[in-house]
Amino acid sequence: MSGIVAIKGTQAYKDTMVKMLDKLKHRGPQKQNIFPSYASNVLIGECNLEYELSKIDESQNPIDNKNHNINLALDGEPLMEGKRLSRNDLIKLFQREGPEFVKFLGDGFALIYTDGKELYAARDIFGRRPLYYGHDSSNNIYFASEMKALTEICEEIKIFPPGYYYSQDDGFNKYTSIPHFESNIDEEPGSxxxxxxxxxxxxxxxxxxxxxxxxxxxxxxxxxxxxxxxxxxxxxxxxxxxxxxxxxxxxxxxxxxxxxxxxxxxxxxxxxxxxxxxxxxxxxxxxxxxxxxxxxxxxxxxxxxxxxxxxxxxxxxxxxxxxxxxxxxxxxxxxxxxxxxxxxxxxxxxxxxxxxxxxxxxxxxxxxxxxxxxxxxxxxxxxxxxxxxxxxxxxxxxxxxxxxxxxxxxxxxxxxxxxxxxxxxxxxxxxxxxxxxMEKIIDSEITDQEYYDNKEKHGIDFKSKEEYFYFKIFHKFFPEKSQTKTVNRWLV
Structure with a gap:
């Protein structure tokens, strides 16, 4: 587990990245990395747990990185043919296979790669690891593991879609799809x-x-x-x-x-x-x-x-x-x-x-x-x-x-x-x-008038007074409409 972030724009400010990582420190409070880059317009970083970092010995598969521009921020434990891949394994695979190298990876991951100039990001097919993105008023693009790291920066925040990768040249590209269940001929359970x-x-x-x-x-x-x-x-x-x-x-x-x-x-x-x-x-x-x-x-x-x-x-x-x-x-x-x-x-x-x-x-x-x-x-x-x-x-x-x-x-x-x-x-x-x-207590605290007035005010057909009560708390932390749109409302 890690928290990962990235900035791509006219200038990638380090102090902005520090603030973003601070919002994600619960995902890795023991280690914070902002990867060095000689380019001023790309910056990536991550926060980790020490025991997670110590599991992978990067020296076993070194990469040619003379200018220290090539880096990869990773959340998850991607596998290929049953082997857990290191950061350097992933970089080498990217360099060999290109942007669609993520097709070879199994299980859960979100990752961000840069060579100092270009920026690439990807998320696994089921979205086991989270990732969001957004733009500021100058159209700089930001990525982060959780929405809270982007709320003070981006005018609009969106979910990075599972099964997609992002590259600067091509934008968002779908590289895989949810597998299909097969329609089988019925057989008796006792067979x-x-x-x-x-x-x-x-x-x-x-x-x-x-x-x-x-x-x-x-x-x-x-x-x-x-x-x-x-x-x-x-x-x-x-x-x-x-x-x-x-x-x-x-x-x-x-x-x-x-x-x-x-x-x-x-x-x-x-x-x-x-x-x-x-x-x-x-x-x-x-x-x-x-x-x-x-x-x-x-x-x-x-x-x-x-x-x-x-x-x-x-x-x-x-x-x-x-x-x-x-x-x-x-x-x-x-x-x-x-x-x-x-x-x-x-x-x-x-x-x-x-x-x-x-x-x-x-x-x-x-x-x-x-x-x-x-x-x-x-x-x-x-x-x-x-x-x-x-x-x-x-x-x-x-x-x-x-x-x-x-x-x-x-x-x-x-x-x-x-x-x-x-x-x-x-x-x-x-x-x-x-x-x-929860339902019993909240129903007694929220009047019918408040409930129906706020349905109309926010344009949300709340399923119950209880959901509206939760929305009031959510709205204090995430007040923008784009942030509300990221919420999947079960069975609506």
Whole structure:
């Protein structure tokens, strides 16, 4: 994890870049680099964690950089053919393949490259790592990992689109697309092929967890007690005899707390729980919205739990955690998907969910973990899991009786408590107890008149008084209309 920034214009002022990086210091508070350049109109920089920098020995693959103009700022851990690439690897690949070198990279990244004169930026296909851009009144262009680094500089701020690269000569270019789910001939869930494919899925998920976990470190997992995070914990239990640390948060007696405890006892993890009150939720709400950069009601509600569980893991000295993010989009985990009338309709809906991940679930996980300088890895979003999920028959994802993520549950049948593995999904913010608690208090604070007046004033059809309440906080930090337009409002 890192925070990356860039300036391209008539003059790239170093003091402006320092201010931009200061706004991103939570993404890497231990090290700040502004890369030297002999050209006055291009400047790039990043802030990092020391342990992230120490993992890659740049001296192993040096580049020819006599004038020290060639530099690359990187957020993420790009892979090629299973190998994690260093900064110098990426520069060499760019020099050999040209602007479309990012086609060869897997997993999550955002990067900015310069040779001292030209500027190039790119973002991965799903937008696992954030990136924004904007222009000032002199038409200089700026890039930054989070919108907050651009708010005092740019007149208009936009999301850098996932699956695109930017070059000075050609502007924004799409280099890849969200993969398509295949429409399969329906097969019975109880068929031989079904069980064989569920066993294969289990093998691949264990491999994905192994690739995400750094051997030598005691693993930490966000455990909501739902299927996705429980599967990640069960996969890890197949890999190590080391203590597995699980972290759970929620309002006392919430479903998340109860189910996470049951999974922890079943797997024998070292379990840490934080219960919080409604007052605690309101206390952290401004911080959550500031770091999240959204006011969408569902996203904020689920982010409160993510923020607090990230804080809990960091306070226990963890640098890396694992999450179950991505399973719902790949295996049909959302309730509204059950309304799809055909395989084609379901596949189209799943592709839409993948396209919205970058400013939905991935934004929540990235911002809430980075708010505490924590690196979160998501095994479900490894390329081989995604490619496998694309070919799974729709009836194996959502069964005829409405059981979501059927084949994922089958893959770990016997590895988790039956009542946890086979219970129906609750959204993270709901299972933790957040949604009803927030809604009840806010509804009593906002009058109908204020609610309807501000719908008209801001031109936003707020989904509820609760969303309007979150918008009021968001608007204090991000007052411009272009900043509001970056917010993805779930199910609107």
């Amino acid at each position: 031989k092929d079904y069980y064989e494919k569920s066993a294969r899925l289990k093998y691949l998920l264990i491999k994905a967890v192994a690739d995400s976990w750094e051997t030598g470190k005691e693993p930490g997992i966000f455990l909501s007690g739902g299927v996705d995070s429980s599967v990640v914990a069960a996969a890890l239990a197949n890999l190590t005899d080391k203590p597995i640390h699980t972290f759970a948060v929620g309002i006392e007696d919430s479903e998340d707390i109860k189910n996470a405890e049951e999974v922890s006892q079943y797997l024998g993890t070292e379990h840490t729980v934080l219960t919080y009150t409604e007052e605690d939720m309101f206390e952290v709400l401004p911080e959550v919205i500031y770091y999240l950069e959204s006011f969408d009601v569902e996203l904020v509600n689920s982010s409160i739990a993510n923020y607090l569980v990230s804080k809990l893991a960091k306070s226990n000295n963890f640098e890396i955690t694992l999450s179950g993010e991505g399973a719902d989009e790949l295996f049909g985990g959302y309730h509204h998907l059950k309304d799809c009338k055909s395989d084609e309709q379901l596949n189209e809906a799943l592709e839409g969910l993948l396209k919205g991940l970058h400013n939905g679930g991935l934004q929540r996980v990235d911002r809430m973990t980075n708010a505490h300088s924590l690196n979160c890895r998501m095994p479900f979003l490894h390329s081989y899991i995604i490619n496998y999920a694309l070919k799974i028959p729709c009836d194996w994802k959502i069964s005829g009786n409405g059981m979501e993520k059927l084949i994922l549950r089958q893959a770990f049948d016997g590895d988790l408590p039956e009542q946890v593995l086979w219970r129906k999904k609750a959204q993270f913010g709901i299972g933790s107890g957040n949604e009803k608690a």
